[in-house]
Amino acid sequence: MDFKKRAISSIVRRKGKSVILFLVVFILGNVIAGAVAIQQSTTNVEVETKKKMRPVATVEMDYEAYEKEMSAAAAGEDQAINEPKVKDYEKISKLPYVKRYNLFISSGVGTNKLKAVTDPNGGMSYGGSSKYMFSLKGYNNKDILDVSEGLIKLTEGDGFTDNDIKKGSDAVIISQEVAEKNNLSVGDNFVLDAVVEVMMEAETSEASEEEEMQMQPKSATFDQPMRVAGIFNVVQKKADTQQTEQQRSDKEWRALEQMNTIYTTEGAAKAIQKKSDEKMGTSTDEGSAGEESIYYETTYVLKSSEDMDAFREDADALLPEYYHVVASTDQYEQVAGGLTKLNTIAKYIVVVAVAATLLILSLVVLLFLRDRKHELGIYLSFGESRGKVIAQIVLELLLISSVALLFSLITGNFLGGAISRSLIQSDWINNAAQPDQYLYMNNLMQSDLSFSDIQQAYKVTFSFGYILTYLLVGLGTVLISAILPLLYILRLNPKKIMM
Numbered sequence: 001m002d003f004k005k006r007a008i009s010s011i012v013r014r015k016g017k018s019v020i021l022f023l024v025v026f027i028l029g030n031v032i033a034g035a036v037a038i039q040q041s042t043t044n045v046e047v048e049t050k051k052k053m054r055p056v057a058t059v060e061m062d063y064e065a066y067e068k069e070m071s072a073a074a075a076g077e078d079q080a081i082n083e084p085k086v087k088d089y090e091k092i093s094k095l096p097y098v099k100r101y102n103l104f105i106s107s108g109v110g111t112n113k114l115k116a117v118t119d120p121n122g123g124m125s126y127g128g129s130s131k132y133m134f135s136l137k138g139y140n141n142k143d144i145l146d147v148s149e150g151l152i153k154l155t156e157g158d159g160f161t162d163n164d165i166k167k168g169s170d171a172v173i174i175s176q177e178v179a180e181k182n183n184l185s186v187g188d189n190f191v192l193d194a195v196v197e198v199m200m201e202a203e204t205s206e207a208s209e210e211e212e213m214q215m216q217p218k219s220a221t222f223d224q225p226m227r228v229a230g231i232f233n234v235v236q237k238k239a240d241t242q243q244t245e246q247q248r249s250d251k252e253w254r255a256l257e258q259m260n261t262i263y264t265t266e267g268a269a270k271a272i273q274k275k276s277d278e279k280m281g282t283s284t285d286e287g288s289a290g291e292e293s294i295y296y297e298t299t300y301v302l303k304s305s306e307d308m309d310a311f312r313e314d315a316d317a318l319l320p321e322y323y324h325v326v327a328s329t330d331q332y333e334q335v336a337g338g339l340t341k342l343n344t345i346a347k348y349i350v351v352v353a354v355a356a357t358l359l360i361l362s363l364v365v366l367l368f369l370r371d372r373k374h375e376l377g378i379y380l381s382f383g384e385s386r387g388k389v390i391a392q393i394v395l396e397l398l399l400i401s402s403v404a405l406l407f408s409l410i411t412g413n414f415l416g417g418a419i420s421r422s423l424i425q426s427d428w429i430n431n432a433a434q435p436d437q438y439l440y441m442n443n444l445m446q447s448d449l450s451f452s453d454i455q456q457a458y459k460v461t462f463s464f465g466y467i468l469t470y471l472l473v474g475l476g477t478v479l480i481s482a483i484l485p486l487l488y489i490l491r492l493n494p495k496k497i498m499m
Contacts, residue, residue, distance in 0.1 A: 003384075003392040011396055017368055018400055024364055025404035025478070028357040032477075033412020033470050035349035038420045040466045042343035045458050049332055054149065055302040056328040056444045057311065059084060059092075059319060066322045082320040089298045092315045097307035098300050102145045105138035105269040106297040109262075109276075110195040112221075115181040117259045119252075129219035130195035135261040137297075138269020140165060144173075145299050149444055150235055152258065157186035157230035160265060164229065168267010171229035175259040179231050186231060192224040192262075196276045220279040224272050226264070234258045270294065299444055305329055328444070336454050342423060354477050361481035365397060369485050376489060390486050394479075401478040409470055417460030 011018050066081070086103065093101040110130025118132075142160040146152050155176065164171045174184065184190055198220050234255050273294055302311055312325045319325075333340060369376070379389050 003388045004395065007392045007395040007399065010392070011399060021364060021368070021397075021400050022404045024360060025357075025401045026408050028353060028360065029405050029408030029474055030412040030415055031353040032350060032357070032473060033408050034416030034419065035346045035353060036470045036473065037413045037416035037460050037466055039343055039346040039350065040463060040469060041417075041420065041458060041460045042339050042346065044463070044465075045339065045454060046332060046336070046343075049336075049454060049457060050305045050308075050329045053305060053329055053332070054444065055305040055308060056149075057300045057302065057308065057315070057325050059089070059298055059315075059323055060326045062322050062324045065324075069322075081322055084296075084319055084323055086296065088318055088320070089296065091318050092298075093300065095311060095314050097302050097304075097311040097314075099303045100143075100145065100148070101298060101300045102143075103140060103296060103298045105136075105266055105273070106295055107136045107138075107269065107273060109134050109136050109192065109272065111193050112195055113193045114190070115178070117175070117177045117181065117256060119256060129197050133260065135257065136269060136272065137261060137263050138266040139263065140266040144263060145301060145444060146263075147232070149301060151444055152232040153235055154230050154232050157228070159230040161229075164265055168265045168270070170224070170226045170268050171265060172226045172268070173230035173232055173263040174228060175261070176231055176233050177259045178262075179228070184228050186228050188228045190226055190228070192226050192272070193221060194224055194272060194276065195219050195221050196279045198280050222275045222279055224268075224275065226268070230263075301444075332454075339454055339458070342420060350473070354473065357477045358481045361478065362484040365393075365482065365485040366488060369393065369488055386490060390489055393485065393489065394482055397478060397482055398475070401475070405471065405474040405478075408474075409467065412470075413460060413462060413466070420460060421458070 061081075089101075089103050092098070093103075111132045111134065112130055114132065114134075116132035116134055139160070142162060142165050144159070147154055147159075152175075154173070157173070159173055160171055163169070179185065182190065196219065198218050236255065300311075300315075302308060308327050308329050312327060315325045376389055380386065
């Protein structure tokens, strides 16, 4: 009889042992299937969520790495920090993953006469010597990412011209709300009454530390003539009724911050910084006044969020020590901490379940073969090759295991979905997500992503990836578990068995 027919006949004849083998594979297969389903689903949620997020990155100082280095250094030993140069930012902008980028001077300026938009609920307080506070951004390019990426919309005026950028003119783009508060329109000239704080020096060198702490700063002012080249509106997204109170508050804060942003040229921003340094007494000489205190910020928009990891690796290699790339997609890890934990646990369960399947299935098959050694001895004594005997055993194992794996493919998916959804709703997972801690100052980097959004996006489905992964893992485990029993067959001596 052909070994294929013998395999089928053996399965039918030994119903009890076939059922036992089926149940062993089915139960262990459910564990593997559930874990694989959870792992695939959490990975899919991450990929799909990041695709919906704006692929934006910037460069920031890695304070954690710096503090770690400082704590390990000898007492009193300062670690020098080399800030990125403009050429470093430009090198990064030439990486193939970058779609477009902006490099701009970022600073803040206080005013008393030029009115800013204030929180009607009184929730925002600037403090300091000025009544109002503006964010100032100085660009060396007329194409502003905040406009091209839909954060703001230019509603009046043409914005900056090539001549404005080249000469560093006093042109500015302000929000509609600021323009209305100050009765300004496109083409109007106005004065930016900048207010800076100057720390008073101690009258004597013997002033105590407490006295120095109690010294109040005095304010100094200077005027900077400006011209309105454009007026913008903040693009408001459709209100989400499912947002938490904290999310709505953060969104309102970001919108208010955006309204109080003044866009100008790099030359004008440098001029304001130079005057500010002179008033504070921090400028060094005529030629370099303000240069050392200028803070550059950069924003990179990538072609795809899938390029973020590769971009981060290449860009970090171009940056000086203690500086690294921060991506908008990092917010997913910050918000979905619990889901990431669930993914990790699922990986461990797969490993443990596979190891358990290998051990248990190997022992079960080995025990069954020991009961069949006379049958196997007869096949060998009649001249059947060991290869065909091994093929028969493997075929029996695969037939029973395949049916069990197909059933567990369905039940394991439902089991994994039920368990994971229950865990996601639990405090144990929710407490791992802390979305309220993280706010990016760059509004292009900010997302309204919340853990509830991820909960709603989480679905355990019969995806092609899930089916393929599970069947490969399941059948691979079954085949590997057959190695030990097959070694038993190879050692069989038909003469001794038949004696």
